[in-house]
Amino acid sequence: MSKVELRNIDKYFGKFHAIQGVDLTINKGELIVFVGPSGCGKSTMLRLISGLEDISGGELLIDEQIANNWMPVQRKVAMVFQSYALYPNMTVSQNIAFGLQQAKLPKAEIATRVAEASATLKLDELLGRRPSQLSGGQSQRVAIGRAIVRDPSIFLFDEPLSNLDAELRVHMRVELVALHQRIKKTMIYVTHDQVEAMTMAERIVVLNAGRIEQVGTPLELYNAPKNEFVAVFLGSPKMNILTEISRNGNEITLPGGRISVSDEAMATHSVKIKVGLRPEHIVLGNPETMPLRGRVRLVEQLGSESFIYVELSPEQTIVVRKSGQDAPNPGEIVGAGHLPECSYIFDAATGICMKSNDGNRGGYEKTHWKNQP
């Protein structure tokens, strides 16, 4: 396993500045996830680390040595892509062994490595099959097997689960985390799926338009995002963002009503703000007594919980997450509120987060609102 350091890394494609001064240290043995919207530069970052793409500026260090000009093989990386491109005329076993045969490893060594990878990935029963006889998840395991046998110092995964159906993705992401715990290799995993990032990562790197927005553990980013982009990107359903209409002291008028924010949060800024409310932090209740009021547009029942869409104004609908199946009916007028300490506050102009959540408060079961129906 290796340590990887990016120091002020730039990448230009012609005039297009795809990666813009990225600084990042990836620790030995860490499972780090790059997440961000399409086109933000996730694959480019992996390709720069793997050596498939030249670095335009800055330094890449692998185990404290400048590696900008190292050949891909010197970097000891193995990459697994979304499209796993197995050789159709070879068996699973031959597919896994192929790279090692090309590298002219002794036969016995190849056999040992294939057997180990096969045991790790539970491929023993499949070794004699051809790719056309495998499911998507099995094919992806073979692709990972091909990477493992090379005994790389760094694994690079570029959306390896995107082609799989939802159930298989969940299964494979658990398997990948378990694999990481077993082999403890440095792994850099790219996805645009925030759920994958939250569930798999030891640390998440949120990328946006070629820059890093924030780096931290999943809960650090969820509870204390640096800005609105990170706040809205992580979490499903997304955080509700309500823009201030007017203010009187620490009373903020929002679409659908007025809320109070703590003096402390307001003291530091005179600019217009946005209030962020996570769906699980909002409670519904009596419209006469709760700070916000709106009409229920839609209720999504998931069995264990319900997502309730409440229209506060023609332009502003919020989503509320409620545990259980008990929910108001579409058309009903409801009140909505939250504990002040659960809200997030952003500078409306810059998106910078001025107040976040400590993560321990305001689960949807907790409420201090009285007169709930």
Ligand SMILES: Nc1ncnc2c1ncn2[C@@H]1O[C@H](COP(=O)(O)OP(=O)(O)OP(=O)(O)O)[C@@H](O)[C@H]1O
């Ligand atoms: N070879 C190239 N030539 C020109 N522009 C490129 C090249 N490769 C990538 N880009 C551009 O660089 C930006 C980042 O691309 P990249 O493939 O890294 O995005 P991504 O985050 O992996 O997106 P996705 O989630 O869609 O895979 C995009 O705007 C893309 O169009």
Ligand SMILES: [Mg+2]
């Ligand atoms: Mg990509």
